[in-house]
Amino acid sequence: MSFFRLIAVGLLLLAAAGCRGQAITPTPAEKLSIEMAVEPDPARVGEAALIVTLTGANGQPVDGAKIGARGDMSHAGMAPVLAEAEGGQDGRYRIPFEWTMSGDWFVELTITLPDGSTMTQRFDVSVSGAGS
Amino acid sequence: MxxxxxxxxxxxxxxxxxRLPLIGLLRRRWGRLALQIPLLAAAVLLVIDGFTGPQMAARNLATVAPWVHFRGFVVLVLLLAGNLFCMGCPFTLPRTLAKRLSIRGRRFPRRLRNKWVAIASLFLLFVTYEALDLWASPALTAWLIVAYFAASFVLEAVFTESAFCKYVCPLGTFNFVYSTISxxxxxxxxxxxxxxxxxxxxxxxxxxxxxxxxxxxxxxxxxxxxxxxxxxxxxxxxxxxxxxxxxxxxxxxxxxxxxxxxxxxxxxxxxxxxxxLRPEAWPKRWDVSLLAISLAALGLVNAFGMVPPVYELQRALIKTLGIQSEWLMIGLIFGVGGLLLPFALALLAGALSRALARKKLSLRHTVAAFAPAFVPLGFGIWFAHYGFHFLIAPLTIIPVIQEFLGQPGDWAAFSSTADAVLIGLVQGAGLVLGFLWSLALANRTAARLYRRDAVPGLLPWALLLLALAFAAGYVFSLPMEMRGSLLMG
Structure with a gap:
């Protein structure tokens, strides 16, 4: 293989990478307010809960949604924590969760409303050690 | 001859x-390319995902592959086979282009033909890694890969020998030192x-x-x-x-x-x-001695950067020295903990060793004789650290690749974590075996140098190795934290 063939292989790879697939983007839910709190607060390593409050455009609570929660640490290579909840009462959803390590976490909530529309929002959480 | x-x-x-089947193909003209091309392809994909993919470290190839899986494989492969990652290094591919451009011609400056530049580049990499939180930033990691290709190309283009590999590359320097146990x-x-x-x-x-x-x-x-x-x-x-x-x-x-x-x-x-084990195989130079000793200490400081006491230390530095610069603070921690302190302690151990054994060997020769003993323990520290990151979620690379290809990542199926006891055992085994190997080497060196006075001559070095092993054991026994540094909030 000549050096220029090598360059060609590299360019092909670049082209292939440019064709990376795109995930299907769901219909966004409009004017939905999402708030998240953690229990216990401040967060510490161990079992916990995410308290999510959904409010519609005119301030009314939104029930009947399905919420997927995904917690990732800021460091690469850590296993994410996945959890979900459905239903809700007065727009309030309790999602059992677990902080598996202390550090900086990103919690991504994906809300699917009964009409099929969705919305995603990210929250940053700092988790301290179990004994802190 | x-x-x-x-x-x-x-x-x-x-x-x-x-001369074995299949492996023998590596000896063929394009044998090395067979390893380099897949790694080049991987590097290109990492750069693309780093610049265009999700800027969340856990879900981007640019951060997951190099900071978790690559480092885990490097220590395993060094232990079980040899320096295969330098063999397959894609960064040296620009050599071919540099050769074609015919702008090579000078040798690397004589004053820099040693390991001081490599030590400096290792230090710079560690400080940059921590100060910029490279482990949390796909885009910055992609820039680092690009910078690596550029630096390799420039040095290979300007100088006749492989100056980048031999004198500069921090990854290669790590591989060089720890391939001595391969x-x-x-x-x-x-x-x-x-x-x-x-x-x-x-x-x-x-x-x-x-x-x-x-x-x-x-x-x-x-x-x-x-x-x-x-x-x-x-x-x-x-x-x-x-x-x-x-x-x-x-x-x-x-x-x-x-x-x-x-x-x-x-x-x-x-x-x-x-x-x-062979004194004639190890150069009697300060730069090489410091490299072997400081790389072990840098492993400890690198792990220390992920446990709670580092935040106490940072607060103390802010309070006592008024340091407000992230770079300065991390540079101070790595400079003192990874370079100055270990080398000062090595000088002290060398001086005590000479005094106790009543031997008139020069301090430089004494430190150089015992420096190789720090390699197994240093490797054990890195093995314990990288082994932790690798085992904590070894299969997460699969959903990251799935998402890179536009598919939904099957995180639930590939997020299993190795048992905490198993991870602890692996870390402990790395440290204990590394320490015992180091102690045996130091003991043998003392016996060779000091003969009947071997025990007192060994004592300072044994204590230094023990202190390093204990410090590493303490750091690994603490709960790890994954967070940005104090000054960055």
Whole structure:
């Protein structure tokens, strides 16, 4: 293989990478307010809960949604924590969760409303050690 | 060339892995490319995902692959096989382009032909890694990869030898030091053939702009030697195959084996860590000694950066010294903990060792004699640290690849974590075995240097190794935290 063939292989790879697939983007839910709190607060390593409050455009609570929660640490290579909840009462959803390590976490909530529309929002959480 | 060849020829077993089926293909003209092209492809994909993918470290190839899986594989492969990552390094591919541009010509400056630049680049990499939170930033990691290619290209283009690999590259320097414990090493089959060889192609190469044919009288008869434009370069780091005593500085590129017209150079299986036992294999230089000792300490400081006491230390530095610069604070921690303190302690141990053993060996020779003993413990510390990151979620690379390809990542299926007890055992085993190996080496060195006064001569070094092992054990026993540094909130 000549050096220029090598360059060609590299360019092909670049082209292939440019064709990376795109995930299907769901219909966004409009004017939905999402708030998240953690229990216990401040967060510490161990079992916990995410308290999510959904409010519609005119301030009314939104029930009947399905919420997927995904917690990732800021460091690469850590296993994410996945959890979900459905239903809700007065727009309030309790999602059992677990902080598996202390550090900086990103919690991504994906809300699917009964009409099929969705919305995603990210929250940053700092988790301290179990004994802190 | 005389006698020494015979002695060196028997320092490894007769098993040349390049003469085994399949592995022997690496000796072919494009054998190294077979490893480099997949790694080049991987590097290109990492850069693309780093710049265009999700800027969340756990879901981007640019952060997951190099900071978790690559580092885990590196320590495993160094332990079980050899310096295969330098062998397959894609950063050296620009050498070919540099050669074609014909702008090479000068040798690397004489004053820099040592390990001081490599130590500085290691220090810079660690400080940059922490100060910029590279482990949390796909885009910055992608820039680092690009910078690596650029630096390699420029240095390879300007200088004749592989200056980047031998004097600058921090990853290669890590591999060089810890490949000294690897079970393979470049060597020769028959020293008589090397004596009779006229061209010494293993170091000079078989490349020439115009074809050239020569006849060598070697044991067994005459051998035709051809040089030409399709020839192979000689050793880029200027190691002469019959005299190689150590894996230090060997990138395992196998150019020596390819260039040898007599098929006399091989990759031999040997006793792991062989050169750590042989005083003549380890240069008696301050730079090399500091490299071996500080790399062990840098491993400890790097792990220390992930446990709660580091935040206490940062708060104390802010309070007492009023440091407000992230770079300055991290530079101070790594500079003192990873370079100044270990080397000062090594000097102290050397001075005490000489005094207690009443031996008039110079301080430089004393420190150089004991420096190799820090390699196994240093490796154990890195093994424990990288092993943790690798085992905590070894399969998460799969959903990251799935998402890169536009598919939903099956995180639930591939997020399993190795048992915490198992991870602890692996870390403990790495530390304990590394420490015992280091202690045995120091003991042997003391016996060789001091004979009847070996015990007092060993004592300061044994205490220093013990302190390092205890400090590492303490750090690994603490709960790890994954967060940005204090000043960055």
């Amino acid at each position: 005389t006698g020494p060849h015979k002695e060196r020829a028997v320092t490894h077993t007769r098993l040349d892995v390049l 079970p393979t090493q470049i060597g020769i089959h028959d020293p008589e053939v090397c004596r009779a060889c006229v061209g010494k192609e293993c170091i000079n190469g078989s490349y020439s702009p115009t074809p050239l044919v020569r006849l060598d009288d070697i044991p067994g008869g005459q051998c035709e030697v051809r040089h030409g434009p399709e020839g192979t370069p000689g050793c880029g780091t200027l190691l002469f195959a019959p005299q190689i005593e150590s894996n230090l500085d060997c990138t395992m590129c196998l150019d020596c084996a390819r260039a040898c017209p007599h098929n006399n150079v091989g990759l031999f299986v040997r006793q792991p860590g062989r050169e750590l």
